[in-house]
Amino acid sequence: MGKKKVLDLYRAPFPLYTVKVDATTGLVITAGGGGPSKTGIKNAVHFLDVQMVGKNQYSSSLLHSHDTDTRATINMAVGDGVIAAGQDGTCSLMRFKLCLQKEENSTHRDGNALELSNARRRSGKAGKGNLENRSTTGDVSDTRNETVQITVTNIAEVLSDLNPHDPLQKVVRFSPDMNLLLTGGTDGYIRVWEFPSLEKKFDFKAHEKEIDDLDMSTISKQLVTVGRDFVCNVWSDNQLVTSLNWLETMPQIAEKTYRYMACRFGNGEDEKDAIRLYTVQIPHKRDKKPPPCYITKWDGKILLPMLTSPCGTEVISCLAVSDSGRFLGLGTVNGSVAVHIAFSLQKLYYVHESHGIVVTDVVFLPNLMKGQNIKGNNKAALLSVAVDSRCQVHTVTKERPIPPWLFFCGLIIVGMLLILQYLFPVLI
Template identity: 55%
Template sequence: MGKPRLGDEYVLLEGSTLQVTCCFVLMPLCCPLTLFSPTLIQFPAMKKLYDFKAHGGEVEDIAVSPTNKVVTVGQDFRCCVWEKDQLLSELHWNENFPNIPDKMYRYRACRFGKVVDQEKELRFYTVQIPYKRERKPPPCYITKWDGLNFLPLLTEPCGNEVISCLAVSDCGTFLGLGSVTGSVAIYISFSLQRLYYVQEAHGIVVTDLAFFPDTKQGRALRGDNEAAMLSIAVDSRCKLHVVHNRQTFPVWLVLLLCAGLLVAVILLLQYTFPDFF
């Protein structure tokens, strides 16, 4: 396959079988979805724990926290936090955006993620898409929440392509977004700024994304790249997306350059305005 470069696409799987989902990490709870109700199943015993009606419309996505809190998002505009089968709270991403009515957007996807170098912290991410398709589509939004008390921390637009799926890297540094038009993007979770983008990487809807796990085997597969992510779509293709390690400079070199710049400015001022020195 050769050494992957930023923006390169690699077709790993191709055929007539529809690729629906991909995943590297297994959790103690797995959650199959029915039309309106999530089912919580204990893994690996495959024992059904709870089955309850969570939404008045189709359930779009579900996420389980490390403390086994369950969050569901549905087509009824609701994002609900559950403890077992008991509703704890509903989230409102637009409470700091008075110009955005409640039913202008609906939740499309949700995921929990770690915080780098802060083991006791947890983040939760949601994607909001426009409820109605318009000729000039409004932007979609990503919201970052405190994953423990579910308070909104940051919301940023993520383009006008309708988002179809969301993924978070094991380390919590990166977010992956797929769109209904087949585009794939990687965002920095801290600032929610886009780092990588391939327009129409797939011919049609991206159905799922998965970052390579932060394990010995995962790092070996990732190689020298900072992140590697798989995307699958309705076009029955599985593609690899990579982000190279960003170049950094040692602190001593930065300080040396600043000192040199300061000396150069002082010498220039002495030469230009000798009477002031």
């Protein structure tokens, strides 16, 4: 474990900061850029078609690139065909639409349609179940083709951070019911808009320092926020309910030696109607001998800590929870990627410096994409992106069952040893 070489799923022409999956359309959406600098590095949102091409292998095709001018997208939320993109101190909302168009002449194509068609031919994946289907009979000029076109429309923009010095939106989320848009930034404020009207509902100071993360429960609609002021707060609307204290599970650790870095709600593994909250704590200061980071699992209804476990000495940079609630995905500032079992917080998968530079976002492939199982026989598939412009896929494979013949051979060997021990107790 830790020696595995992970192949790149996709490489962008700019640093990648965020990745999300739209299960309805089956699109993987990633974004980033070089910002306002005049280095020639563009800023864009890329739409990828990801397919399973082997037993545990994936390939991707770039379907569309949406230019974001001089602003790089640092964080992103996706839902109902809308992207909420954090760009500097604003949240830009874009509507995207995927459509299939039939063409009678395969030689008359443009843009993304041609790009996808060529990609499909190179990978030899044209056929049933793919986005492009070609007829296997008739002349080329009479061939009917289904080509993909993605349209992206800028629909709105809201100010999400009012820091007078260097405004920056740090995190954005849609509420589970898609009725709210929530943002947090360097000014320590949480701003909540009704969606899709974008009428501001709340604007309140949640932390004394910048906000690193936030998430909303699917059951109680409580909001959890993480700030750099060592605090993880729970809110009902704009009213403070409580502040979490992970040190209840680790009383030997001194206060303010760790700070919260991330928070995520998830389903309660195999427990029906259960909800869990996961938080990551990282050292406030770096030492020559780095101390471990920690994951804490909370009861998501009563918000009491259930379990805390160390997760390595590399500083965690991002956190994700699978939609089944069974797995946690972690990225580190060193470029490493890990998957932990949510129930026990035990490390299940780890690749040391898979990216070689800070991992900026991780996300699990959902159980179903466009109604199809894209995980194959894998327990989980985690996407990671980093400043090195690479998008990788990390798969956790299912254990192979013990063959019956091997099981019976084992029984025979054990039986023979017991017989020998009974007949010749001195020799054994």
